Amino acid sequence: MDTTRYGAPPVLAVGVVRETGDGERRVALVPMIVPSLIKKGLDVVVESGAGLGALIPDEAYVEAGARIGDAWSADVVLKVAPPSDAEVARMRSGQALIGFLAPRNAENQIGALAAAGVQAFAVESIPRISRAQVMDALSSQANVAGYKSVLVAATESTRFFPMLTTAAGTVKPATVLVLGVGVAGLQALATAKRLGGRATGYDVRPEVADQVRSVGAQWLDLGIDAAGEGGYARELTADERAQQQAALEEAIKGFDVVITTALVPGRPAPRLVTAAAVEGMKPGSVVVDLAGETGGNCELTEPGRTVVKHGVTICSPLNLPATMPEHASQLYSKNVVALLELMLDESGALAPDFSDEILDGACVTRTAEADDSATRVGVLR
Numbered sequence: 522m523d524t525t526r527y528g529a530p531p532v533l534a535v536g537v538v539r540e541t542g543d544g545e546r547r548v549a550l551v552p553m554i555v556p557s558l559i560k561k562g563l564d565v566v567v568e569s570g571a572g573l574g575a576l577i578p579d580e581a582y583v584e585a586g587a588r589i590g591d592a593w594s595a596d597v598v599l600k601v602a603p604p605s606d607a608e609v610a611r612m613r614s615g616q617a618l619i620g621f622l623a624p625r626n627a628e629n630q631i632g633a634l635a636a637a638g639v640q641a642f643a644v645e646s647i648p649r650i651s652r653a654q655v656m657d658a659l660s661s662q663a664n665v666a667g668y669k670s671v672l673v674a675a676t677e678s679t680r681f682f683p684m685l686t687t688a689a690g691t692v693k694p695a696t697v698l699v700l701g702v703g704v705a706g707l708q709a710l711a712t713a714k715r716l717g718g719r720a721t722g723y724d725v726r727p728e729v730a731d732q733v734r735s736v737g738a739q740w741l742d743l744g745i746d747a748a749g750e751g752g753y754a755r756e757l758t759a760d761e762r763a764q765q766q767a768a769l770e771e772a773i774k775g776f777d778v779v780i781t782t783a784l785v786p787g788r789p790a791p792r793l794v795t796a797a798a799v800e801g802m803k804p805g806s807v808v809v810d811l812a813g814e815t816g817g818n819c820e821l822t823e824p825g826r827t828v829v830k831h832g833v834t835i836c837s838p839l840n841l842p843a844t845m846p847e848h849a850s851q852l853y854s855k856n857v858v859a860l861l862e863l864m865l866d867e868s869g870a871l872a873p874d875f876s877d878e879i880l881d882g883a884c885v886t887r888t889a890e891a892d893d894s895a896t897r898v899g900v901l902r
Contacts, residue, residue: 533869534564535861536595537587539571542602544839546574546846547853549599549620554854555585561862562869568592575846596871597864599857601850604630614638617864617871619857621645621658624885625787635886640873642864644856648882655859656879660704661852666841667708667782670809671697673841674778675716677827677834679805683717694719698741698776700769700793700818701783702729705811709780711736718778725757725765743768756785769793774801780809781818794819796830804832813837 535558537550548571555565565587569579579589592598593611600620604612609630612618615638622643623629634641644658654660674697675682684694697713699706702724713720714737722733722740725747730740745765747755757765773779773794779802783791790812799808799821810817813824817837821828827836842849863879866872873880875887 532562532564533597533865533871534566534595536592536598537565537567537571537582538592538598538600538608539568540574540601541605541608544843545602546843547601547850548572548575548577548846549601549850549853549857551575551851551854552577552581552585552587553851554858555582555587558858558861559586561865564588564595566590566592566595572850574843575850577850597861599861601853604634606630606633609633609637609639612637612639616640617642619644619860622885631885639886640884641886642860642880642883643885644860644883646883646885647860648878650878653879656856656863658853658856661856662842662849663704663782664708665845665849665852666811667705668712669841669845670705670709670780670782670811670838671712671716673836673838674713674780674807674809677807677809677836678778680777681717682713695777696775697721697778697780698723698773699738700724700779700781701812702726702733703782703784705782706780707732707736709782710738713778713780714738721776723769723772724783725761741772743772756788757791762791765793766795770795770798770801773798774803776806777803778807778809780811782811783818784812784815789816790818792818792820794821796820799833799835800831802831802833806833808833808835810835810837811841814839 558565567582567587567589569589597617603621603623617640619642622641624631624643624646647653647656680695681692682695685692695718697718697720699709699722702722710720710722720738722738725745727746733740743765745761747757781793783793794808808819810819810822812818813822817824819835821830821835822837824837825839864871864873875881
């Protein structure tokens with residue numbers, strides 16, 4: 522932390538670190554956002570090579586006003602993927618960390634961050650309220666995943682997406698079913714429609730039917746209502762699961778492409794596409810399962826792999842946003858900086874107000890003053 526003379530407040534250093542996870546090409550801050558932080562009096566420190574995965578050289582950060590240096594020593598560390606053991610070991614007490622921290626996963630680093638004295642903010646835990654939309658990294662990255670999932674399906678499919686009329690005859694458009702109509706699902710429906718496919722959406726929350734129709738897709742109504750809190754679906758009862766399974770098995774047989782995006786926070790992904798449903802699909806059909814990281818929506822999914830079962834190609838790509846690092850990083854940067862700015866006071870010092878429901882929800886380890894005035898950090902979630 523830099524200090525100036527005559528009692529001026531210290532300059533808050535914001536660090537942008539290089540991601541080390543397998544296949545992770547995103548970066549937490551892109552150069553175009555740097556000037557806005559510098560105008561607030563912040564010092565932006567970028568680890569050498571942090572942007573290379575997104576094709577951003579160090580020079581681009583320097584030209585934007587940042588400096589290349591030890592980003593892990595900054596007061597606030599910006600990150601994309603959850604930190605590894607080695608990365609947590611590089612942090613010190615009193616630092617703040619913002620990033621995807623997987624707080625609902627059984628294996629996370631929340632306890633380790635707390636033990637290290639780090640005040641951590643998980644972007645997944647930001648409340649889904651209108652005031653927080655600009656900070657909603659889950660939605661921004663889901664948009665990327667939904668778009669790319671259709672491109673994966675189109676690449677693997679043995680059929681065209683659009684209707685083509687040629688001298689050799691007319692080819693019918695592909696039929697696409699998207700299961701789970703959150704942000705990723707809606708983007709997948711819109712992309713499939715733009716490619717010329719006949720898109721249909723299904724969700725256990727019937728209130729999203731109008732959103733499906735708004736992107737030009739059809740709505741598949743199976744008569745189930747499982748709307749839950751915070752815009753998520755609740756877990757189905759045993760009877761509802763049986764009803765859904767029977768209806769979906771029959772419906773899925775009529776589609777060339779099935780894209781699944783259904784998630785229940787803190788629980789394994791619901792199984793929507795059974796082995797029997799896959800067996801009933803036409804050979805050459807495709808299933809793209811975006812829920813592979815939590816077990817998958819398809820019974821035959823092998824997370825991270827593309828396999829062929831019963832003549833059907835089943836793809837379970839992990840971390841699709843990292844395959845489009847340029848725009849994914851750009852969107853994520855805006856999310857993270859909006860959250861960071863909410864944590865600053867008028868002088869540019871880090872002073873999060875936990876009476877704000879956004880900061881209270883995002884913070885997973887919080888620094889507090891104990892009775893002996895020593896700093897302690899407690900795990901909140």
